[in-house]
Amino acid sequence: MAVKDAGRANRSASRAAAREPERQAPSPELIQLLTPEGERVEHPDYPLEITAEEVKALYRDLVIVRRIDFEAIALQRQGELGIWASLLGQEAAQVGSGRALGPRDMAFPTYREHGVAWCRGLDPVRLLELFRGVSHGGWDPSTHNFHLYTIVIGSQTLHATGYAMGIQRDGAVGEDGEAVIAYFGDGATSQGDVNEAFIWASVNNAPVVFFCQNNQWAISAPLERQTRTPLYMRAQGFGFPGIRVDGNDVLACLAVTRKAMQAAREGQGPSLIEAFTYRMGAHTTTDDPTRYRLSAELESWKLKDPIERLKQYLIRSEHAEMSFFDDIEAEAARVGSRVRLACQQMPDPEPLSMFDNVLVSETRELAIERAQFEAYLDSLADEAEPEPAGGRP
Amino acid sequence: MTRLTLSRALNEGLRKSLEDNPKALIMGEDVGRLGGVFRVTDGLQKDFGEARVMDTPLAESGIIGTAIGLALRGYRPICEIQFDGFVFPAFDQIVTQLAKMRYRSRGSIRLPLVIRIPFGGGIGAVEHHSESPEALFVHTPGLRVISCGGPADGYTMIQQAAACDDPVLFFEPKRRYWDRADVDVEAGLTGALPMESARTVVPGTDVTVLCYGPMVRSCAEAAAVASDEGRSIEVIDLRSLAPLDTDAIFASVRKTGRCVVVHEAVVTGGLGAEIAARVGQECFYHLEAPVLRVGAPSTPYPPSRIEEHYLPDLDRILDAVDRTFGY
Numbered sequence: 001m002a003v004k005d006a007g008r009a010n011r012s013a014s015r016a017a018a019r020e021p022e023r024q025a026p027s028p029e030l031i032q033l034l035t036p037e038g039e040r041v042e043h044p045d046y047p048l049e050i051t052a053e054e055v056k057a058l059y060r061d062l063v064i065v066r067r068i069d070f071e072a073i074a075l076q077r078q079g080e081l082g083i084w085a086s087l088l089g090q091e092a093a094q095v096g097s098g099r100a101l102g103p104r105d106m107a108f109p110t111y112r113e114h115g116v117a118w119c120r121g122l123d124p125v126r127l128l129e130l131f132r133g134v135s136h137g138g139w140d141p142s143t144h145n146f147h148l149y150t151i152v153i154g155s156q157t158l159h160a161t162g163y164a165m166g167i168q169r170d171g172a173v174g175e176d177g178e179a180v181i182a183y184f185g186d187g188a189t190s191q192g193d194v195n196e197a198f199i200w201a202s203v204n205n206a207p208v209v210f211f212c213q214n215n216q217w218a219i220s221a222p223l224e225r226q227t228r229t230p231l232y233m234r235a236q237g238f239g240f241p242g243i244r245v246d247g248n249d250v251l252a253c254l255a256v257t258r259k260a261m262q263a264a265r266e267g268q269g270p271s272l273i274e275a276f277t278y279r280m281g282a283h284t285t286t287d288d289p290t291r292y293r294l295s296a297e298l299e300s301w302k303l304k305d306p307i308e309r310l311k312q313y314l315i316r317s318e319h320a321e322m323s324f325f326d327d328i329e330a331e332a333a334r335v336g337s338r339v340r341l342a343c344q345q346m347p348d349p350e351p352l353s354m355f356d357n358v359l360v361s362e363t364r365e366l367a368i369e370r371a372q373f374e375a376y377l378d379s380l381a382d383e384a385e386p387e388p389a390g391g392r393p
Numbered sequence: 394m395t396r397l398t399l400s401r402a403l404n405e406g407l408r409k410s411l412e413d414n415p416k417a418l419i420m421g422e423d424v425g426r427l428g429g430v431f432r433v434t435d436g437l438q439k440d441f442g443e444a445r446v447m448d449t450p451l452a453e454s455g456i457i458g459t460a461i462g463l464a465l466r467g468y469r470p471i472c473e474i475q476f477d478g479f480v481f482p483a484f485d486q487i488v489t490q491l492a493k494m495r496y497r498s499r500g501s502i503r504l505p506l507v508i509r510i511p512f513g514g515g516i517g518a519v520e521h522h523s524e525s526p527e528a529l530f531v532h533t534p535g536l537r538v539i540s541c542g543g544p545a546d547g548y549t550m551i552q553q554a555a556a557c558d559d560p561v562l563f564f565e566p567k568r569r570y571w572d573r574a575d576v577d578v579e580a581g582l583t584g585a586l587p588m589e590s591a592r593t594v595v596p597g598t599d600v601t602v603l604c605y606g607p608m609v610r611s612c613a614e615a616a617a618v619a620s621d622e623g624r625s626i627e628v629i630d631l632r633s634l635a636p637l638d639t640d641a642i643f644a645s646v647r648k649t650g651r652c653v654v655v656h657e658a659v660v661t662g663g664l665g666a667e668i669a670a671r672v673g674q675e676c677f678y679h680l681e682a683p684v685l686r687v688g689a690p691s692t693p694y695p696p697s698r699i700e701e702h703y704l705p706d707l708d709r710i711l712d713a714v715d716r717t718f719g720y
Contacts, residue, residue, distance in 0.1 A: 162466070168465075360503050
């Protein structure tokens with residue numbers, strides 16, 4: 001069995017090697033404001049006015065969300081979480097786009113948008129509830145204008161588009177308008193719902209930005225299983241602009257998303273952003289990427305790490321002292337330990353809570369089922385009574 | 394009282410809903426300019442505008458998915474799925490998103506969304522235009538599933554569905570769209586029978602016949618024939634399929650001691666099975682005979698030239714009634 005598996009891994013590895021040049025080649029259309037070496041470059045269409053303090057704030061975001069991710073993976077390994085979907089490598093795409101949103105803009109995430117959640121102000125502990133199995137999400141989307149995580153691939157792009165159509169009907173497009181951002185991945189672009197969302201958004205000129213994090217892998221399926229054309233080029237066929245941005249460049253992601261969101265708010269309709277990035281970790285903690293991709297690929301992407309390049313830029317530009325980096329590390333560690341502790345102390349929900357919130361007004365049928373189940377649980381408790389104090393070991 | 398077809402009664406009910414709530418929207422394929430393939434939304438776009446009565450692109454998942462988004466923004470979409478057999482492209486959005494989002498949000502989200510589905514056969518249509526998929530949605534917690542039997546209920550129930558804060562699947566018996574009856578279009582919803590309640594269509598004493606949608610008329614006709622033969626059938630229009638009005642069901646069966654469930658849908662795994670199980674459990678000592686089911690055989694919907702043999706009719710209903718007296 002092991003031999004057979006090794007053979008399969010080798011074959012997939014050789015396939016990966018064969019497509020390496022294409023996948024790795026910097027494409028001329030890639031919007032970049034910060035090179036992998038941390039050198040600031042200008043782009044005529046995306047001038048970014050940003051203060052040193054703002055850049056440092058982005059750096060803080062990146063480091064903290066990576067730390068949360070790191071903690072979550074560890075918590076899964078310790079049995080505290082059932083599963084975790086790591087954002088490792090995608091921090092810049094998420095923080096750059098997340099920080100481009102205004103408070104009234106609405107975000108529709110997948111299940112991996114921990115960095116966007118952070119930018120929207122959602123407590124990371126709420127994310128852990130889902131992955132621990134304590135809730136299915138359970139936050140109120142209107143509190144942070146951050147919708148619930150959506151697990152079925154691509155479904156949320158239609159919700160985002162419908163929400164944007166609601167913005168239009170509210171007359172909230174134009175100066176001081178609102179817009180929506182829909183997150184999804186490269187795999188999702190094959191889903192019917194995503195293509196339907198493109199169509200709906202297009203024919204309605206809806207104020208929605210489709211933000212595709214192309215992290216190159218849909219679990220084990222590489223990009224070429226999903227598409228023959230670069231993803232951002234698909235937008236043209238649907239009748240709106242598409243653009244490819246360096247997804248590991250937080251400044252470029254910020255600038256590109258800002259512009260697209262502003263265009264949407266002003267009534268110029270939808271656009272597609274393909275953030276070209278890389279899923280440096282496994283799909284989730286249950287996944288083993290060594291079965292389908294080469295470590296060389298990972299190593300080459302490590303050189304483009306989103307955090308390291310921003311750090312280099314901050315050092316090179318003398319925007320930050322070394323103490324700044326130490327302070328951020330310390331803060332991230334504090335966030336990490338708070339999250340860890342909160343996760344470990346998170347109680348299981350009451351069994352009867354499974355009956356809650358099925359409908360706005362509970363049906364009599366369900367009320368009866370609940371009562372019967374409660375009586376059954378009580379009957380178990382009665383049986384347990386004769387046991388010595390302290391209960392079962 | 395105004396004499397209206399079911400199609401017209403639904404149209405009036407939808408008009409009332411659009412008037413009553415500025416957040417109510419109608420969306421679907423051909424519902425605007427054309428007024429729907431069954432003309433249920435006739436004239437509404439002209440009167441309420443394209444922003445409120447939307448002709449959508451031709452993709453059912455897109456209709457429901459964007460309607461969910463509109464509902465999240467505070468709107469109350471009333472969607473039309475053109476035919477029963479076309480609901481399946483939207484099945485994922487209905488089952489994995491619409492039905493579960495409130496639960497997922499621990500109650501912070503409400504999705505007041507109606508999905509109208511003309512359903513059932515008997516109109517000589519091609520494949521996929523005559524199906525009865527309601528049990529699939531009854532099997533999905535988080536949805537309300539209702540069906541009207543005629544114009545009067547159609548008029549009130551569509552308004553109740555539109556006013557409901559939960560997702561409602563509204564199954565319209567398409568072969569009854571042209572049936573006429575008196576409808577009190579002046580009456581408000583205040584005194585109306587609640588959406589969750591069954592209605593006794595024909596009172597009787599010997600056997601309970603449970604039905605909904607297109608079978609309500611068939612069963613009422615069967616009761617009239619049986620009455621001539623000296624047998625008293627109580628016909629109950631379930632109206633609400635999820636939740637079921639079990640109080641009304643059990644009360645009638647305890648009175649008559651016999652029960653027949655009639656639907657166009659395939660018998661296997663259908664609503665009749667659920668009802669039979671519940672009646673068996675709750676009315677065990679009142680039953681004179683097992684609960685019998687009348688419905689379609691376990692085949693796909695056949696070509697329309699033989700659909701009369703597939704669909705339950707007066708004779709098959711009466712045959713089942715007779716059989717309950719054979720125990």
